[in-house]
Amino acid sequence: MVVTVILGLAAGLAAVLFHLAIHLIYHQGLERLTQASLPTFLIGSFLLVTVTSGISGWLLTRFYPDAAGSGIPQLKLAFWKDFGYVPWGSSG
Numbered sequence: 001m002v003v004t005v006i007l008g009l010a011a012g013l014a015a016v017l018f019h020l021a022i023h024l025i026y027h028q029g030l031e032r033l034t035q036a037s038l039p040t041f042l043i044g045s046f047l048l049v050t051v052t053s054g055i056s057g058w059l060l061t062r063f064y065p066d067a068a069g070s071g072i073p074q075l076k077l078a079f080w081k082d083f084g085y086v087p088w089g090s091s092g
Helices: 002-033 038-063 072-082
Strands: none
Touching: 002 038
16 A cells, blocks of 8 residues: 555656646747747747757656557457457556
8 A cells, every 4th residue: 555655646746846847848938939030930840849859768768668659459359359358457
């Protein structure tokens, strides 16, 4: 029971920190770039999207590579092959 509570609190904290990070990047990144010239906005927003996407990809690859992708092809395959049965913890 104690482990469940600790894991729940850790997951909740991670979700809140993720939400705050998204808002920080939006307000300090894109909103500030809208005040700059068009070339600065275009280059800056491109770099912002590229860097944040790269970080997300690295985090997925480093900590949980099985989570990459949408999961839709696997679910379609399970629907047609096994009548929708997807075993718990299946990575494909």
